[in-house]
Amino acid sequence: MVICRAENYDSMSRKAAIVIASQIITKPDSVLGLATGSTPVGTYRYLTEFSRKSDLDWSRITTFNLDEYQGVSPENPHSYHYFMKANLFDQINIQKSNTYLPDGMDPDAHRACERYDTMIRESGGMDLQLLGLGRNGHIGFNEPGGCFAKDTHCVNLSRSTIDANTRFFDSRDDVPKRAYTMGINTIMRAKKIILLVSGKEKADILQKVVCGPVTPEVPASILQMHGDVTVIADKEALCEV
Ligand code: F6R
Numbered sequence: 001m002v003i004c005r006a007e008n009y010d011s012m013s014r015k016a017a018i019v020i021a022s023q024i025i026t027k028p029d030s031v032l033g034l035a036t037g038s039t040p041v042g043t044y045r046y047l048t049e050f051s052r053k054s055d056l057d058w059s060r061i062t063t064f065n066l067d068e069y070q071g072v073s074p075e076n077p078h079s080y081h082y083f084m085k086a087n088l089f090d091q092i093n094i095q096k097s098n099t100y101l102p103d104g105m106d107p108d109a110h111r112a113c114e115r116y117d118t119m120i121r122e123s124g125g126m127d128l129q130l131l132g133l134g135r136n137g138h139i140g141f142n143e144p145g146g147c148f149a150k151d152t153h154c155v156n157l158s159r160s161t162i163d164a165n166t167r168f169f170d171s172r173d174d175v176p177k178r179a180y181t182m183g184i185n186t187i188m189r190a191k192k193i194i195l196l197v198s199g200k201e202k203a204d205i206l207q208k209v210v211c212g213p214v215t216p217e218v219p220a221s222i223l224q225m226h227g228d229v230t231v232i233a234d235k236e237a238l239c240e241v
């Protein structure tokens with residue numbers, strides 16, 4: 001695991017965008033795994049800026065997002081589809097037909113998740129996977145206590161994740177309780193992984209992820225077993241490492 005210490009959120013975001021940009025430049029038909037949430041917003045802003053300056057060509061890039069809420073349509077501003085369009089896809093020259101997220105509107109979870117894994121496999125798999133870190137150690141929506149050996153599947157979100165996501169909704173009751181997510185297996189098959197972490201409130205969990213035992217109680221700890229992981233984190237998040 002390589003740990004890259006950034007001065008602050010902005011510097012973390014810029015470093016991550018540079019890594020992703022070099023992936024796109026060196027392999028213009030890369031398959032990228034992308035994340036939503038607050039953490040990658042700055043990275044997407046820098047990638048948008050690099051693209052606007054026309055250094056970055058996304059026309060042959062394919063993307064797969066980690067997760068999507070079940071029962072939330074792509075047009076719903078709370079969907080991850082919507083988030084990705086607003087924060088990245090609408091700002092760059094990617095072909096929308098090459099951007100994939102799990103189909104949250106398919107009520108048949110098994111079918112939706114199996115289809116997603118088939119599409120990922122047929123694309124050749126992720127060259128680079130971007131991850132954020134949940135306050136409880138989740139990656140994607142792989143919650144503590146789950147099983148490492150899973151491909152894309154349907155999860156019941158944990159109480160702490162629902163609490164954390166309430167900030168994006170009018171009330172806690174409005175937060176979806178289930179989601180389709182890439183599993184740990186899917187994530188671990190990515191050739192290269194970038195884990196982004198920012199803020200003091202994640203210092204304790206990041207210490208466990210990087211230095212603690214590998215355990216399903218801290219899902220991201222499995223990343224210690226991957227051969228090519230770079231943690232890009234700001235000083236506050238790294239203050240206990
Ligand atoms: C998002 C995702 C989640 C988030 C995590 C951190 O697609 O899969 O694992 O990365 O919940 O969220 P933020 O960045 O909002 O703290």
